[in-house]
Amino acid sequence: MLELQELTRRFGTVTAVDAVSLAVPDGQMVGIVGRSGAGKSTLLRMINRLTEPTAGRVLYHGRDITALSGRALRAWRADCAMIFQQFNLVPRLDVLTNVLIGRLHRRREAGPLAGLAGLLGLFGAEERARALSLLDRFGLAEAALQRVETLSGGQQQRVAICRALMQEPRLILADEPIASLDPANAEAVMEALREANREHGLTVLCNLHQVAMARAYCERIVGLRQGRVVFDGPPAALDAAREETIFGSADAAPGEPAGTGPAAAPAASGAAALAR
Numbered sequence: 388m389l390e391l392q393e394l395t396r397r398f399g400t401v402t403a404v405d406a407v408s409l410a411v412p413d414g415q416m417v418g419i420v421g422r423s424g425a426g427k428s429t430l431l432r433m434i435n436r437l438t439e440p441t442a443g444r445v446l447y448h449g450r451d452i453t454a455l456s457g458r459a460l461r462a463w464r465a466d467c468a469m470i471f472q473q474f475n476l477v478p479r480l481d482v483l484t485n486v487l488i489g490r491l492h493r494r495r496e497a498g499p500l501a502g503l504a505g506l507l508g509l510f511g512a513e514e515r516a517r518a519l520s521l522l523d524r525f526g527l528a529e530a531a532l533q534r535v536e537t538l539s540g541g542q543q544q545r546v547a548i549c550r551a552l553m554q555e556p557r558l559i560l561a562d563e564p565i566a567s568l569d570p571a572n573a574e575a576v577m578e579a580l581r582e583a584n585r586e587h588g589l590t591v592l593c594n595l596h597q598v599a600m601a602r603a604y605c606e607r608i609v610g611l612r613q614g615r616v617v618f619d620g621p622p623a624a625l626d627a628a629r630e631e632t633i634f635g636s637a638d639a640a641p642g643e644p645a646g647t648g649p650a651a652a653p654a655a656s657g658a659a660a661l662a663r
């Protein structure tokens with residue numbers, strides 16, 4: 388169980404995440420939705436401590452993640468694989484090497500020398516075989532020796548998911564993984580995340596602008612608005628009125644003029660429509 392207790396992050400006068408409390412059982416696939424600026428990225432980044440909370444706690448299986456430092460924090464970060472909108476692969480390296488880089492997160496845990504051995508290309512036959520088998524599972528085995536920059540965005544994101552699995556994490560934190568993809572590639576990536584969730588039993592937290600994708604692929608949807616949880620439930624419970632609570636109406640919400648405030652989308656009038 389991952390527990391967020393009154394998790395808060397302020398940037399100056401902006402409260403990006405405002406006392407969020409959530410309990411996520413192991414193996415759940417959660418879609419976190421909300422307008423641009425609602426606090427989705429900040430929330431996710433506090434879980435692996437890329438962003439430090441201003442207040443509140445993160446607990447995993449009862450252990451206080453917020454209090455970790457040094458080696459224990461590195462180990463926790465290795466338990467949380469992160470997927471980014473821009474893939475964060477090494478474009479000039481081949482696909483297989485990019486996937487093997489997932490092992491470095493585990494090796495860094497074992498100490499600097501083990502990490503260095505990985506950087507020098509000293510991956511064992513077993514690790515290579517595992518990387519290839521992951522690529523095969525996601526339909527990418529034939530591209531294993533191609534430079535990653537020659538692949539489509541959707542293929543690159545699936546390589547990033549293979550790299551994440553190579554890390555043998557307990558959680559996947561995906562921050563807008565499909566924001567820059569066309570619909571077909573977006574679906575392929577969401578399928579891959581669902582497979583990681585179901586076949587590997589991983590907890591997946593996935594930030595999404597598109598409610599339709601969250602509905603289709605996530606068993607639970609958490610809606611954020613101005614850093615607060617305004618919806619938490621299964622897709623079937625997210626009716627039009629509740630969706631409006633998350634995204635606002637076609638017109639700006641009361642007291643929240645279009646294009647201003649921490650939760651403002653590029654244009655509030657278009658944000659709800661774009662998000663659906």
Ligand SMILES: Nc1ncnc2c1ncn2[C@@H]1O[C@H](COP(=O)(O)OP(=O)(O)OP(=O)(O)O)[C@@H](O)[C@H]1O
Nearest residue numbers: 398401403421422423424425426427428429430649
């Ligand atoms: N490093 C930072 N410094 C200052 N303000 C920040 C920082 N990171 C986030 N914010 C602010 O916190 C609020 C929440 O941002 P966040 O990126 O978490 O939202 P989001 O829902 O992920 O939005 P998007 O979908 O556009 O990434 C915004 O007002 C943003 O400007």
